[in-house]
Amino acid sequence: MTAVREPKISLSDVTLVHTNEERRQENVAVEDLTLDINEGEFLCVVGPSGCGKSTLLSAIAGFMKPRLGTVTMNGRKIDKPGADRGVVFQEYALLPWKTVLDNVAIGLRYRGVPKAEREKTAREYLAMARLSEAADKYPHELSGGMRQRVAVARTLANTPEIMMMDEPFAAVDAQTRLTLQEELLRVWASNPITVLFITHSVEEAVFLADRVAVLTPGPGRLRSVVDIDIPREDRHWDTISNTPRFVELRDHVMKLVRDPSR
Numbered sequence: 001m002t003a004v005r006e007p008k009i010s011l012s013d014v015t016l017v018h019t020n021e022e023r024r025q026e027n028v029a030v031e032d033l034t035l036d037i038n039e040g041e042f043l044c045v046v047g048p049s050g051c052g053k054s055t056l057l058s059a060i061a062g063f064m065k066p067r068l069g070t071v072t073m074n075g076r077k078i079d080k081p082g083a084d085r086g087v088v089f090q091e092y093a094l095l096p097w098k099t100v101l102d103n104v105a106i107g108l109r110y111r112g113v114p115k116a117e118r119e120k121t122a123r124e125y126l127a128m129a130r131l132s133e134a135a136d137k138y139p140h141e142l143s144g145g146m147r148q149r150v151a152v153a154r155t156l157a158n159t160p161e162i163m164m165m166d167e168p169f170a171a172v173d174a175q176t177r178l179t180l181q182e183e184l185l186r187v188w189a190s191n192p193i194t195v196l197f198i199t200h201s202v203e204e205a206v207f208l209a210d211r212v213a214v215l216t217p218g219p220g221r222l223r224s225v226v227d228i229d230i231p232r233e234d235r236h237w238d239t240i241s242n243t244p245r246f247v248e249l250r251d252h253v254m255k256l257v258r259d260p261s262r
């Protein structure tokens with residue numbers, strides 16, 4: 001018998017609308033979306049540019065309220081941002097005048113954790129991200145890939161219940177991107193919290209996810225949710241492309257993203 005996983009986040013018939021006050025325009029970004037993100041799962045959302053992925057993240061982060069439907073976390077309605085939901089953006093949003101260590105410790109500082117304790121915690125998360133050597137460096141001294149790993153360490157150091165990532169690796173080169181994906185899975189294995197990962201790359205989604213939610217072109221509706229039953233120990237870029245199941249799932253998800261008739 002498999003354990004029943006409780007939903008961490010529940011989206012129920014959610015419609016998200018952007019309003020442009022000046023031009024009095026309304027833009028429906030996400031329509032009638034129902035989706036659960038289960039406790040401890042790695043869920044990827046894919047869909048073409050403009051289909052509402054970032055808007056969906058905004059609603060869960062509490063930056064935006066649904067026009068229709070409800071968004072809940074642990075059964076309670078989300079109505080504002082909170083430290084229980086950590087967000088990693090594509091632009092790393094590190095503070096350039098602070099060291100890597102201070103960047104990772106910053107959330108703890110806002111929460112009033114004493115200096116010695118927050119530095120100890122920050123060092124633990126840096127070690128987990130294999131960044132101990134970079135603790136005293138400044139963001140501009142790091143590569144894009146390293147900065148993104150710092151951003152992940154900083155988010156995890158705040159011990160959120162869900163980590164949300166919006167195309168976090170889109171700005172790095174292709175090779176670094178593969179390394180970062182493997183690295184993220186390694187870090188997540190030692191810190192297995194609920195993850196919502198947004199990407200427009202089907203390959204990335206299938207490589208990382210427990211489940212992939214495919215959105216239709218905007219306004220985004222849920223087209224399909226695909227279970228990725230590839231064992232975690234097989235998720236390495238040097239071998240995965242030769243794995244028939246990976247190829248099969250990738251092609252299946254690709255078709256769902258591309259073919260509007262499905």
Ligand SMILES: Nc1ncnc2c1ncn2[C@@H]1O[C@H](COP(=O)(O)OP(=O)(O)O)[C@@H](O)[C@H]1O
Pocket residue numbers: 018019020027028029047048049050051052053054055056218
């Ligand atoms: N702040 C905003 N004001 C008005 N429209 C917006 C705003 N942000 C996004 N949109 C629109 O909402 C739709 C979904 O955008 P977005 O969620 O950014 O898509 P994605 O992340 O999938 O590329 C698009 O049509 C976009 O133009």
Ligand SMILES: [Mg+2]
Pocket residue numbers: 053054055166
């Ligand atoms: Mg986006």
